[in-house]
Amino acid sequence: MNRLFNRLFLASTIIVLLLFVALWQWLQLNHEFSRNQIQQSLHLQLAEHMAHINPLLSQGITSDAALKEAFHDFMLLGPSFEIYTLDPDGNVIAYDAKEEKIKTHRVDTAIIQQFLNGVSLPVLGTDPRSVDTHKIFSASKLVTKDGLHSGYLYVIIGGEDYDSWQALINAENQPKIWGATIGFWIIFALVLFVILLRYFTRPIQKLAQDLTELKNTPMSDKLMLPQRYRGSLEISQLSHHINHLLQEIQLQQQQVKRQQQAKHDFLLHLSHDLKTPLTALLGYIDTWLILPEHERDEALIQYAANSGQTLQQLLAQLLELAALENGQIDAQLQQVNLSELLSDIEQTFTPRAKKLGVQLDFDINHASQIYTDPALMRRILNNLVDNALRYTPAGGKIQIVNAQHNGQQWLTVRDTGAGMHKHEVDALKQLSMTRLSFEANQSLPQLGVGLAIVRQLLGLLKCRIEIDSQPGVGSEFKIELVTQG
Structure with a gap:
């Protein structure tokens, strides 16, 4: 009884019988009215x-x-x-x-x-x-x-005698008439509604059959229902909506595959970033161990310690990236003094820059207020400056400049380091053409953990970034700042 055909058939049969009873009563009343009219006229x-x-x-x-x-x-x-x-x-x-x-x-x-x-x-x-x-x-x-x-x-x-004979005759003939009439109408209703219901439910049966066939079709193939449902407008619209949903599912599946591939590539890149300091750490320690005690140089231990710190930093960044992707970090937006923020970053990196022989130039034209999360913005700038220091050779230069352009406040981090290839720049640009909104399921770029964190944090702060980089020339990161909430 749960099938649509059976329910429609049962409901239609009941309706036909009720209509038949109503029609029969109307015919009886009309017959009596006509008979009285004729007899009285005669x-x-x-x-x-x-x-x-x-x-x-x-x-x-x-x-x-x-x-x-x-x-x-x-x-x-x-x-x-x-x-x-x-x-x-x-x-x-x-x-x-x-x-x-x-x-x-x-x-x-x-x-x-x-x-x-x-x-x-x-x-x-x-x-x-x-x-x-x-x-x-x-x-x-x-x-x-x-x-x-x-x-x-x-x-x-x-009169009374006439009514008595009429009632007697009706009592004898009425069951026969009713039986024959009801039997005819039941058979007629069965035949008619079987034909009509088969006709009207055929598109639904075709739709169910096509959906069953699609269930066994690989998702890699193009899933689409054939346009053969001409029975009713509702069935046609339903098939159209199903096709639309199938297209959405296929697009989402393709997006998931791209994300999985991007994460796979990112993990390969990350493994390389982790392997380099780890190999250096183990190499310095092994070298220190195989040397005679009087030939062991403390510089080897210092080099090993530096590699361990680099490894520790990468792991901390990886944990931070995982927290960002899981939505565990929220932006606490407020008015922040940009000059004070950049002054803290300059004090943090000046000793390291001097040690590496890299010039730091913080060109702050005027003090200004920006609407941001100071902790998250500090992380973004720390990652960009740290990345610039790692890839800028001795004698190079790193600049941080703020400027107004078309009424909008921009902050630029520029270096003369190794630069990035075009595919790496494109990976970071893919979400920076418009205002960003953070989504944990967005694919990761092949840029290393630091720049991946930068992109995710900019998404939280709803800031736009423009990137210009050439291998061997340097890189430039321009961040559009939000000045009002």
Whole structure:
């Protein structure tokens, strides 16, 4: 019963049966109305003719004697008529039945007047043999020789005997008629709705079949439903939406594959970054161990310590990058003095720059306020300056400059180091064409941990970055700062 076809069939069958019962009742009422109209029309002047041909009734006499003589004449017409004489107020004076059969002794004369005035038939009047039943009738005024209105001749058409025979015949024939009619309609409904439902549900069956076939289709193939659902607009729209969802799924799958490949490449690059200081660390220690004690140089231990610090820094950056990707770091934005922030960074890196023989030039044109997270912005600049120091040879120069351009505040970190190749620059630019929003599932560039952290942090701060770099010439990172919240 959970199948759409079965539910539609059951609901449609019930509706058809209810409509059939309603139609049958309407036909019965319409048949009865037409029959009463015809019979009353045929016997419209029956009472008038009867009063005319009866000597007593024609003189306006309404006694039992007049009625008995009229009833004797009426016997020729059969038992389907009941006759009564009424006074001018509608009270029953004489009748052709036993006393106990008369349930009401007064007839509504207003209905009789409507009949005599020629209103549309059928007109139903009071049945003296029933309290609630109304029947068709024929009526005529009775007038005395003096022209006085003495009463009415009131004839019920289709009396009690007629109703009894009619009920008996109906009781015998009604089950046959109902059985044959219901059987015909059930068979007709079955055939009709099987055809219609098969026709209307065929697109759904095709859709279910195509979806079953797609279930066994590799995701690498182009998933698409065929455009063959012409049964209804809803099915066509449903197939269109399913195709749209399939396209979205395929795009997301391709994006996931690209992200996985990018992470794989990044891990390879990271392993190289980790392997270099680790190899140096182990090499210096091994060299120190194999040398005789009097030839062991403390510089080897210092070199090993430096490699260990580099390895420790890389691991710390890797943990920081993982925290960024998992959304564990939030930006706490506030107004920050840019001059004070850059002054702290200059003090941090000046000793190391002097030791490496690299010139640091912090050119702050004017003090300004920016809207950022001071801790995250410090990390970004620390990573950029640290990366510049690592790749800038002795005698090189690193500059940090702030400037206004088209009403926007920019901060530039420029070095004369080794520079980056185009594919590395493109990897960092892929999310910097517009304002960034941090998404943990974005693919990682092949740039090393430091610059990957820079990109993620800029995404948190919603800052745009422009990169210009050439191998052997140097690199330039321009960060668009946010000045107001």
